Amino acid sequence: MVRSACLACAFACALSCFAGDEGLDPQVLLKPLAADWPTFNGDYSGKRFSALSQINQQNVQRLTLAWVLQPQSVDIKSSPLVVNGIMYFTTPDNVWAADARTGRIIWHYYRESQGDHIGQRGVGMYKDWLYFETPDCHLISLNAKNGSVRWNIELADPKLGYFATMAPLVIRDHVIVGVSGDVTDIPGFLESVSPETGKVEWRWNTEPNVGEAGADTWPQEGDAIRHGGGMTWMTGTYDPGLNQLYWGIGNPNPVLNGDVRKGENLYTCSIVSLNPDTGKLNWHFQPSPHDTHDWDAVQTPVVFDDEYKGVHRKLLAQASRNGYFFVLDRTTGEHILTAPFIATDWAKGIDSRGEPIPNPGKEPKPDGTLVSPGSDGATNWMAPSFNPDAGLFYVSARRLWSIFYMTAEGKPEGWAGRDRNLWANSVLEAIDYNTGKIRWQHEIGDGEGLAGMLTTAGKLLFTADNSSNLLALDPETGKTLWHVNLGARMAAAPTTYELDGRQYLLTPAGGMIFAWVVREK
Amino acid sequence: MRSKVVALYWMAGLLGCLATAAGQGHQPTPVQRPQTTEDEGAVGRGHSEFKSSCGFCHGNDATGARGPDLVRSAIVNHDDQGNLLGPLIRNGRPDKGMPSFSTLRDSQVGDIVAFLHHQASAALHSARVPGDYPLAKLLTGNADAGKAFFAGEGGCAKCHSVTGDLKGIAKKYSPIELQQRIVYPGSKNIKKAAVITQHDGTRFEGAVVHEDEFTIGIICQDGWYRSWRLSDVEVSVRDPLEAHRELMNQYTDADVHNLFAYLETLK
Numbered sequence: 156m157v158r159s160a161c162l163a164c165a166f167a168c169a170l171s172c173f174a175g176d177e178g179l180d181p182q183v184l185l186k187p188l189a190a191d192w193p194t195f196n197g198d199y200s201g202k203r204f205s206a207l208s209q210i211n212q213q214n215v216q217r218l219t220l221a222w223v224l225q226p227q228s229v230d231i232k233s234s235p236l237v238v239n240g241i242m243y244f245t246t247p248d249n250v251w252a253a254d255a256r257t258g259r260i261i262w263h264y265y266r267e268s269q270g271d272h273i274g275q276r277g278v279g280m281y282k283d284w285l286y287f288e289t290p291d292c293h294l295i296s297l298n299a300k301n302g303s304v305r306w307n308i309e310l311a312d313p314k315l316g317y318f319a320t321m322a323p324l325v326i327r328d329h330v331i332v333g334v335s336g337d338v339t340d341i342p343g344f345l346e347s348v349s350p351e352t353g354k355v356e357w358r359w360n361t362e363p364n365v366g367e368a369g370a371d372t373w374p375q376e377g378d379a380i381r382h383g384g385g386m387t388w389m390t391g392t393y394d395p396g397l398n399q400l401y402w403g404i405g406n407p408n409p410v411l412n413g414d415v416r417k418g419e420n421l422y423t424c425s426i427v428s429l430n431p432d433t434g435k436l437n438w439h440f441q442p443s444p445h446d447t448h449d450w451d452a453v454q455t456p457v458v459f460d461d462e463y464k465g466v467h468r469k470l471l472a473q474a475s476r477n478g479y480f481f482v483l484d485r486t487t488g489e490h491i492l493t494a495p496f497i498a499t500d501w502a503k504g505i506d507s508r509g510e511p512i513p514n515p516g517k518e519p520k521p522d523g524t525l526v527s528p529g530s531d532g533a534t535n536w537m538a539p540s541f542n543p544d545a546g547l548f549y550v551s552a553r554r555l556w557s558i559f560y561m562t563a564e565g566k567p568e569g570w571a572g573r574d575r576n577l578w579a580n581s582v583l584e585a586i587d588y589n590t591g592k593i594r595w596q597h598e599i600g601d602g603e604g605l606a607g608m609l610t611t612a613g614k615l616l617f618t619a620d621n622s623s624n625l626l627a628l629d630p631e632t633g634k635t636l637w638h639v640n641l642g643a644r645m646a647a648a649p650t651t652y653e654l655d656g657r658q659y660l661l662t663p664a665g666g667m668i669f670a671w672v673v674r675e676k
Numbered sequence: 677m678r679s680k681v682v683a684l685y686w687m688a689g690l691l692g693c694l695a696t697a698a699g700q701g702h703q704p705t706p707v708q709r710p711q712t713t714e715d716e717g718a719v720g721r722g723h724s725e726f727k728s729s730c731g732f733c734h735g736n737d738a739t740g741a742r743g744p745d746l747v748r749s750a751i752v753n754h755d756d757q758g759n760l761l762g763p764l765i766r767n768g769r770p771d772k773g774m775p776s777f778s779t780l781r782d783s784q785v786g787d788i789v790a791f792l793h794h795q796a797s798a799a800l801h802s803a804r805v806p807g808d809y810p811l812a813k814l815l816t817g818n819a820d821a822g823k824a825f826f827a828g829e830g831g832c833a834k835c836h837s838v839t840g841d842l843k844g845i846a847k848k849y850s851p852i853e854l855q856q857r858i859v860y861p862g863s864k865n866i867k868k869a870a871v872i873t874q875h876d877g878t879r880f881e882g883a884v885v886h887e888d889e890f891t892i893g894i895i896c897q898d899g900w901y902r903s904w905r906l907s908d909v910e911v912s913v914r915d916p917l918e919a920h921r922e923l924m925n926q927y928t929d930a931d932v933h934n935l936f937a938y939l940e941t942l943k
Contacts, residue, residue, distance in 0.1 A: 314753045316800070338800055340748050378740070382748055410803070498925065516929070522816040523855060524929055556924045558856060558932075560805045566739035568747050570803035575852075577860035578921060600888055601863065622888035638890060 178283035178299060179238050181327050185395045190653040192237040192661075195277050195322035197650065199393040201457040202541040204610045205651045209658035210673055211613030215627045215637045219674040221659060222258035223667060226251055230646045231663040233277035234322065234538070234607075237652040242661075243280070243299070244668065247272040247290050247320075250297060255654055258670060262302040266295070270318040271336070274536070274646075276390065279323030279330060281350040286330050288319035294332055296353060308353040310334055315341050322390045324400075326431045329356060331400065333387025337449075339569055340408040343385035343423075347434060357434030361385030361404050361422050369421035369439075379416040384408030385423040389453040389536060393431065394469065397486060400431040401458065401471060405451035411519040411559060411574075412447065412567035419444040424452045426473060426481075428488060438488030441510050442475040447518045448501065448559065448574075449530035450477035457541045457548065458485055464589070472588055474539055474550035476532030477501070479511055482588050494591025496584055497533045497552050501526055519559035519572050529557025530574045531603055538607030538648040540616070545630045547585040547594055549616060551604040555579040579603045581621055585633060595633035599626075607648025609660075617660060619645035625662055625669075641669060714797070715790055722791030725784050729777055738795045743774070747795045758789040765789075809852040815937055817930065822938025825931055832935075835919065838942055846942045855936045859927070860920050870894050872902075873910040884913060 179193055188198040188205055197203055210218065228246045235244035242255040250264040270290030278297075279286040284305060285297040291313040296305040310332060311317035316339030324331040329347040343361035348354060362383045363369040373380035386405035393400050407416060407423035422436075424443035429436055442452040456473045471485035478499035482492040490509030502511035517526050537551040556577045563571035581604035583597040599620035606619035616630040623644055627637040643665025650661045660671040727736045733743030746752055755761045762785050768776030780788075826832040836842050846854060867883035870892060874880075880902060882894035892911055893903035 312750070315750060316753075338803060340799075378745065378748075382745075520929075521813040522933055523814065525859060525924070525927055525932055527924075556860065558859065560809070562805060562809070563802065565737050566735070566745075568739060568745075568799035568802065573803050573805045575805055575856055577856060578863070578917075578924070598889070620888060622886070624888060624890065635889065 179280045179325075181281055181325055184325060191239070192235070192650045192652050193280060194236065194324065195234050195279070195390040196392065196455065196538065197234075199326075199395065200459060200541075201392040201455040201539075202459060202543070202610075203538055203608060203648065203650075204540060204542055204612075206612045207651055207653055207658045208611060208613040209653070210611065210615065210651070210660060210671075212615060212629065212636060214673045215613075215615060217674045217676075218627070218637060218639075218660065218671045221670040221672045223669050224253055224258035224260070225667050226260065226263070228666045229272075230644070230665055231668060232274040232536075232646045233663070234648055234650055235661060235663070235668065236278060236280055237650070237654075237661070238280060238299075240654055241299075243278050243285060244663070245275045245277055245287065246666075247275045249275075250278060250285065250287050250302065252299065252302060255652065255659065255670075258668065264297055264302040264304075268293070270313050271338075273318075273335075274320050276320055276536075277322035279325045281325045281328075281330065284350060286323040286325070286332070286350070288321060288323065288332065290318050292317040292319045292334060292336075294319070294323070294330075294348065294353060296350075306353050308348075310346065311336075311341075311344075315339060317341060321388055324390050324393070325350065326393055326400065329431055331391070331431065333389070333391075333402070335386050335388050335405075337384050337386055337406060337408055337410055337451075337570075340382035340384065342381060342383060343387055343405055345387045345402060345429070345434070347431065359429055359434040359436070361387065363421065372419040372421040374415070374417055377415070382408060383416060383420060383423060384410070385420075386451070387453070388451065389455065392456050392458050392471075394458055394485060397469070398430065398432070399437055399485065400429045401456040401485065402427050402429065403451070403453040403456055403473065405453055406443075406446050406449050409563070409567040409569060409571040410447075410449050411570055411572035412561050412563055413445050413518065415567055417445075420446070424450065424477075426452055426456050426471070426483070428485070440481065440483055440488050440490060440508075442473065442479060442481055443477045443513070444510055445513055446477075447513070448477070448526060450475070450528075450532055452476065453536070454534060455539055457539060459541050459543060461543070461546065461588075470588070472541070472548055474534050474548065474552070474586065476528075476535055477511065478528050478533035480548070480550075480586055480588075480591055481509065482591075492588070492591050494586075496550060496586060496591075496593065497528060497554055499527055499533070519561040519574070521561055523558040523560050525556065525558050526574070527557075528553060528555040529576050529579070530559070531555060531557075531576065531579070535603075537605060538609075540608035540610045542610040542616070542630050544612065544614065545585070545610075546587070546589075547630065548588050549608045549610065549630070550584050550586065551581065551599075551606060551608065551618065552584050553579050553581045553603050555603065583608075583618060583628070583633065585630070597628060597633040597635075606645035609649040609651060611651060617649040617662070619649075619662075619664065623664065625649075625664070641665075641667075643667060714794060718787045718790035719794040721784075722787035722789070722794075725780075726788050726791050729780070730788070733774070738792055746792055747799050749792075749796075752792050752796050755789065755793070758786060761785075761789045761792065805852060807850055807852065809850075811851040811940070814851050814855055814933075815940065817933030817935070817937035819934070819937040819941055821930075822934035822936065825935055826938060830923065830931065830935065831919065835916075838939075842939065842942060844942060846940045851936075851940065854939060855932070858935055858939060859924065859932060861917065863917060866916055868913050868915045870914075871912045872904060873912075874904075875908065887913075 268291040391402035557574040641664040647663040735741040882896040886893035
């Protein structure tokens with residue numbers, strides 16, 4: 156018995172070692188999420204739903220530690236990739252490869268850099284190569300086998316205020332990369348680079364050129380459109396069938412003062428669809444026209460197919476930082492539904508396009524304007540999840556009040572002000588995408604939630620509360636089924652993978668990663 | 677000693693006096709650049725020189741007029757103590773219509789460079805509201821209307837008194853702190869008060885220092901921390917800040933400004 160188990164083990168190892176030589180075939184990314192976790196959101200859909208069900212409602216009480224990895228790092232905010240038994244995770248300036256069976260570190264890449272170290276979301280992978288963005292806005296290709304550098308290019312000038320945090324998205328033979336930085340008034344963009352050479356294939360600017368569609372949403376005089384912000388902070392999603400790339404775009408600059416950029420300021424605070432081969436825009440939808448509250452629309456544009464009022468539709472949904480939940484037809488961008496998921500007070504209503512109409516009275520003022528939500532948002536980078544079994548969209552939401560001050564005198568530059576947070580508490584919400592109604596709420600405590608979500612075919616939802624508890628919930632009801640205190644806040648999202656026939660739950664918390672399996676009876 | 681400190685803490689919680697603001701935000705971190713100590717004298721002189729030599733084209737504050745905005749300039753952002761700007765100012769950019777300023781002394785060029793870096797740095801660090809934010813900017817409300825709101829619609833007088841807990845409150849806090857504490861005094865020092873009843877009937881009272889869906893921890897009146905699984909006890913919690921949170925949904929901005937104008941008179 157022992158011997159046959161060993162043989163099976165050796166066979167599995169040989170298989171996975173062989174597969175490891177193959178690296179990650181980009182064709183694998185076109186398939187639904189299976190045993191590995193090969194891209195930031197698991198698969199292109201952004202659903203963060205795994206079909207793995209070995210860990211399920213019946214045995215979740217028997218979850219036990221498989222291993223703990225302590226890289227002695229700052230808080231881990233990345234989604235680790237797991238490919239062929241090897242895990243790749245990051246913090247700013249750092250990439251690690253580790254054995255997904257044991258948590259043992261295989262190699263560590265470190266490159267000191269200047270620039271904002273606010274967070275790092277992870278790497279992208281293509282064949283034997285990893286793609287990593289840095290605080291000084293470089294894109295570095297590493298050899299996945301040993302962490303050696305193949306090439307290193309600068310995406311944008313860090314001295315102008317650009318930095319980078321996002322996990323590149325590999326689509327066939329394109330590496331899609333975004334940039335960060337809204338402290339200075341710089342324009343955002345999205346690029347596709349060659350996975351082999353780093354050569355730029357196309358660049359899509361988040362502000363149109365003068366004369367192009369959308370340019371009329373900016374002042375026609377002056378340079379506002381060329382300094383309008385619109386960063387591409389977070390990893391987008393993709394529909395291989397439609398060959399459409401979906402991306403959430405950041406807030407405009409100057410951040411809290413819109414006087415010098417009157418108009419809707421496309422394509423800031425927008426969800427856009429691009430052709431990943433050409434960078435050509437298909438359609439756009441703008442959750443926050445003329446934003447003055449830092450409510451970027453970079454939250455995952457989740458794609459799913461479903462029956463909507465009896466008709467089969469290809470949908471896209473986003474729970475946006477401004478407190479509204481949006482459902483669109485992702486083929487055309489046609490608006491389907493807009494509904495608030497927390498109490499907000501900044502919009503006068505919803506226009507015929509389904510976009511909230513900002514109330515000028517709620518813009519930041521020198522004497523202070525009380526607004527819900529504050530600039531940290533009704534949600535933020537925390538990964539949402541969509542569970543096709545339950546038909547529900549899950550978001551980590553915040554009730555957050557803040558007073559916004561516009562402090563600039565003369566021409567506003569940079570942020571031109573700031574809000575001061577007063578009070579926040581956080582709640583997990585399950586949204587019925589057919590109605591926009593909240594099916595259930597699960598309170599996770601005072602303060603701002605930071606953890607993302609994972610749902611699985613084991614009828615489980617994994618996330619964390621604001622008291623460092625890792626939670627397993629029933630996705631239908633929000634009821635807690637299991638929990639454990641990790642001793643540190645989770646600022647990433649749980650993920651899962653299967654190795655040697657065992658399902659692992661992976662939960663970064665603070666500067667540690669915990670791996671969980673079901674204890675055998 | 678420990679119990680005395682805790683008791684004070686506890687009192688503060690029960691009285692609901694204005695305490696430290698909650699500050700739960702994630703401030704954007706400015707880009708890290710080599711910082712040189714700013715010479716205020718040079719910045720001031722540079723501003724004067726800039727206005728007379730450069731302001732006509734670049735605006736008196738360097739944010740652009742006929743010529744480009746220099747606060748956003750790539751050259752300014754790449755400049756290191758005048759290594760790029762110095763030659764540019766002296767030689768001009770004839771191809772772009774900028775004349776040369778060859779008669780400026782080294783010290784004058786240095787001062788202009790100091791001023792431009794000051795302006796760029798101010799924009800870079802503009803994502804903040806300083807603690808000494810001027811009262812004049814905040815004082816837009818009507819104190820009489822604020823007084824009426826305090827006594828009437830706002831319901832403030834149910835818990836507070838301007839001759840009691842709020843006496844002299846405007847002396848205690850800077851204007852911007854006072855405005856925020858009026859709306860929400862913060863939960864760091866104003867703790868919820870809990871009564872815990874065990875199954876055997878034993879009761880404990882204290883200030884809540886930990887609360888999640890599984891456990892509760894309080895500092896009891898004897899100064900000791902105790903915690904329970906929620907499934908093992910009955911818990912009754914009173915939150916002195918609840919009225920403040922309810923009011924946040926009801927305030928107009930005018931209410932906030934009026935209330936501030938009124939309480940700012942309590943010197």
